[in-house]
Amino acid sequence: MNKNTVVVYCTYERSLEGGYLHNLEQYKQEIGENLSLMFDNKTKVALEKLQETYKVPITTYTPEEFAEHNFNRPIDLRHRWGSHQNPNYFYAHFRMLLFYLKNPGYDFYWFFDDDVFFQGSLKELLDGYENYNVDFLSIQGFKKEDYSELPHVSQVNERMLGSHGNWLSLAPGPGDQYKSIEKHLGCFFPVVRFSNRAMAHLVELNKQNYYGYSEGFVPTSLASDGYTVASMLDEWDKYFVPHNSSCTLIHKNIPFTWSWI
Numbered sequence: 001m002n003k004n005t006v007v008v009y010c011t012y013e014r015s016l017e018g019g020y021l022h023n024l025e026q027y028k029q030e031i032g033e034n035l036s037l038m039f040d041n042k043t044k045v046a047l048e049k050l051q052e053t054y055k056v057p058i059t060t061y062t063p064e065e066f067a068e069h070n071f072n073r074p075i076d077l078r079h080r081w082g083s084h085q086n087p088n089y090f091y092a093h094f095r096m097l098l099f100y101l102k103n104p105g106y107d108f109y110w111f112f113d114d115d116v117f118f119q120g121s122l123k124e125l126l127d128g129y130e131n132y133n134v135d136f137l138s139i140q141g142f143k144k145e146d147y148s149e150l151p152h153v154s155q156v157n158e159r160m161l162g163s164h165g166n167w168l169s170l171a172p173g174p175g176d177q178y179k180s181i182e183k184h185l186g187c188f189f190p191v192v193r194f195s196n197r198a199m200a201h202l203v204e205l206n207k208q209n210y211y212g213y214s215e216g217f218v219p220t221s222l223a224s225d226g227y228t229v230a231s232m233l234d235e236w237d238k239y240f241v242p243h244n245s246s247c248t249l250i251h252k253n254i255p256f257t258w259s260w261i
Contacts (some may be wrong), residue, residue: 001031001034001123001126001127001130002107002108002130003033003034004105004106004107004108005034005106005107005108005109005110005126005130006034006035006036006103006106006108006109006110007027007031007034007035007036007110007112007126008035008036008037008038008059008096008099008109008110008111008112009024009027009035009036009037009038009056009112009114010038010039010095010096010111010112010113010114011024011037011038011039011113011114012039012040012114013039013040013041013042013043013045013050015039015114016039016054020114020115023114023117024037024054024056024114026117026118027112027122028055028056030118030121030122030123031122031123031126032123035056035057036056036057036058036059036099036103037054037056037057037058037059038058038059038060038061038095038099039058039060039061040060040061040062040088040095041060041061041062042062044062047060059098059099059102059103061095061098061099065098066094066098069094069097069098069101069203069206070206070207071091071094071095071097071098071206072087073087073091073094073211074175075087075090075091075175076173076174076175076176078173078174078175079173079174079175079176079213080170080171080173081170081173081213082173082174082175082213090213090214091211091213091214092189092214092215093202093214093217093218094206094214096109096111096192096194096199097199097202097203097206099111100194100196100199100200100203101203104196106196107195107196108193108194108195108196109193109194109195109196109199110126110191110192110193111191111192111193111194112190112191113189113190113191113251115190115251115252116190116191116249116250116251117249117250117251117253118247118248118249118250119246119247119248119250120246120247120248121246121247122247122249124243124247125239125243125247125249128239128241128242128243129193129232129241132230132241133195133228134152134193134195134228134229134230135194135195135197135198135222135227135228135229136192136193136194136195136198136218136219136222136227136228136229136230137192137193137229137230137231137232138187138188138189138191138192138193138219138231138232139187139188139190139191139192139231139232139233139249139256140187140188140231140232140233140256140258140260140261141153141154141185141186141187141188141219141229141230141231142154142155142156142160142167142168142185142186142187142231142235142261143155143156143183143184143185143223144156144168144184144185145184147183147223150183150185150223150228150229150230152230152231152234152240153185153219153229153230153231154231154234154235154258155235156168156186157235159235159258159259160258160259160261161258161259162259162260162261163261167186167261168184168185168186168216171186171212171213171215171216171217171220172212172216172217173212173213173216175212176211176212176213176216176217177209177210177211177212178210178212178217178220178221179205179208179210179221179224179225180220180221180224180225181220181224182223182224183220183223183224183229184220185216185219185220185223185229186215186216186219186220186261187215187216187218187219187231188215188256188260188261189214189215189218190251191232191249192218195227197227198222198227201222201225201227202218202221202222205221233256233258235258236258237255237256237257237258
């Protein structure tokens with residue numbers, strides 16, 4: 001893995017104490033020096049102490065930092081996913097942008113939620129994407145129409161059991177402020193990768209008061225502004241980058257499939 005690529009394990013300190021430490025150890029063994037840890041440091045523990053405990057570079061974030069960068073956006077409770085969401089997950093890209101702002105020197109930024117497990121060689125799987133300079137990758141993405149410039153994104157269809165192909169009718173939703181939906185996309189956010197320039201663009205969009213539920217706002221905004229977007233898995237649950245590691249990514253104890261969406 002290129003030294004200019006970082007893999008960020010996103011969690012909470014209480015989650016590590018409550019059972020995800022084993023998962024972090026698996027990531028450390030597989031990813032090595034490319035791994036960083038990120039979580040909400042509500043207890044205000046010194047970084048030196050945290051790094052001594054977990055033995056991996058750590059970036060934390062606080063409500064004050066969210067406010068400083070105008071990431072503390074309101075959530076409209078009428079939004080389909082707004083009535084029950086932690087803002088750190090509803091606007092997941094904001095905590096990721098905080099990581100970028102504190103660590104601006106990487107070419108690519110992978111982010112994994114702490115409930116994503118893997119079987120096989122995760123490093124080998126991720127290495128396969130090093131030669132693809134896509135601005136935004138998600139584990140699963142989908143598009144409203146057959147945009148030919150986005151060949152590695154499947155079109156929505158009724159086999160998406162979670163929404164029966166209606167996901168994009170709910171995003172943008174109440175409270176979302178999109179600049180454009182010229183290229184209308186959605187995605188699943190537990191595993192994503194951004195290019196450096198994509199993250200810089202999202203920072204600028206927020207400064208212009210454009211923001212929204214991450215799983216719709218991010219791919220739509222980037223694609224509509226001419227950035228490249230791809231889905232790791234297609235609608236048949238096949239990776240567009242073949243790999244030999246037999247790596248399976250697991251979320252909430254089951255593999256990712258099209259039916260999740």
